[in-house]
Amino acid sequence: MCLTCSCGQPNVDHGDTRNITFDRLAAAGQAGGVTIWEAANSLAHTVESVHRDPLEVFTESLNRPLVVCDIDGILAYFVQAACMAVNIAFGSDYTPDMWTTYRGPLTAEQHSWLGQQMKNPTFWATIAPDQEAAMMLRLLARDGYGLIIATDRPTEMRLATQRWLELWRIPYDGLLVGPGSKERLAREHGPDNPMILIDDNPAKCLTIPRPGVEVWTIRRPYTSGTQFNSWTELVKALRCFDVQTARV
Numbered sequence: 001m002c003l004t005c006s007c008g009q010p011n012v013d014h015g016d017t018r019n020i021t022f023d024r025l026a027a028a029g030q031a032g033g034v035t036i037w038e039a040a041n042s043l044a045h046t047v048e049s050v051h052r053d054p055l056e057v058f059t060e061s062l063n064r065p066l067v068v069c070d071i072d073g074i075l076a077y078f079v080q081a082a083c084m085a086v087n088i089a090f091g092s093d094y095t096p097d098m099w100t101t102y103r104g105p106l107t108a109e110q111h112s113w114l115g116q117q118m119k120n121p122t123f124w125a126t127i128a129p130d131q132e133a134a135m136m137l138r139l140l141a142r143d144g145y146g147l148i149i150a151t152d153r154p155t156e157m158r159l160a161t162q163r164w165l166e167l168w169r170i171p172y173d174g175l176l177v178g179p180g181s182k183e184r185l186a187r188e189h190g191p192d193n194p195m196i197l198i199d200d201n202p203a204k205c206l207t208i209p210r211p212g213v214e215v216w217t218i219r220r221p222y223t224s225g226t227q228f229n230s231w232t233e234l235v236k237a238l239r240c241f242d243v244q245t246a247r248v
């Protein structure tokens with residue numbers, strides 16, 4: 001500032017280089033490859049952690065659920081990519097708001113064609129990321145949450161998926177690729193080691209939940225179950241969820 005003395009003049013250093021200005025914070029963010037918002041969040045988080053009791057921080061980490069995050073429809077704009085690909089191939093005019101069921105409005109022929117594209121690494125390499133979602137996962141990783149990325153994409157798409165996650169700097173402790181991988185992981189969790197799956201597939205609300213294991217989602221026209229209107233809302237709820245909650 002001066003960002004630190006509440007003067008309201010973000011780029012005035014008052015003749016003292018110890019004052020942090022808006023431009024300096026933006027440059028620091030650039031140096032670290034993050035946005036100014038992430039740099040500001042990181043600054044606040046680090047200052048807070050420096051002043052906290054390490055034992056308290058450790059105990060808190062034990063009470064956190066494992067966060068398992070789906071990719072398509074959650075971290076990546078799958079519906080938008082599917083609409084664009086099908087429209088180009090078939091001359092159709094689909095828009096994302098027409099995707100009111102999980103399978104979307106496609107004809108059987110279009111659905112089958114799209115299924116073939118999903119076996120091509122190029123399709124997954126070009127799908128756009130939700131930058132807010134990526135930023136929130138970086139925040140959770142910094143907070144010490146265990147993060148697993150899990151997708152029902154074909155297992156052969158593992159490398160393409162890994163490269164995409166690296167390209168968009170999405171952090172994770174483990175990557176599961178292949179149908180059924182989320183269900184297998186959920187069976188290893190319970191009230192003493194809770195897990196929250198963030199997924200847009202309504203079918204997961206039937207196959208995943210068990211004591212200590214929940215499915216949450218970001219609201220879409222086709223989602224069901226525990227829904228949040230934004231990532232900010234979801235992360236706020238996550239920070240209130242702990243092992244004690246899972247045992248109730």
Ligand SMILES: [Mg+2]
Pocket residue numbers: 070071072073074199200201
């Ligand atoms: Mg999905």
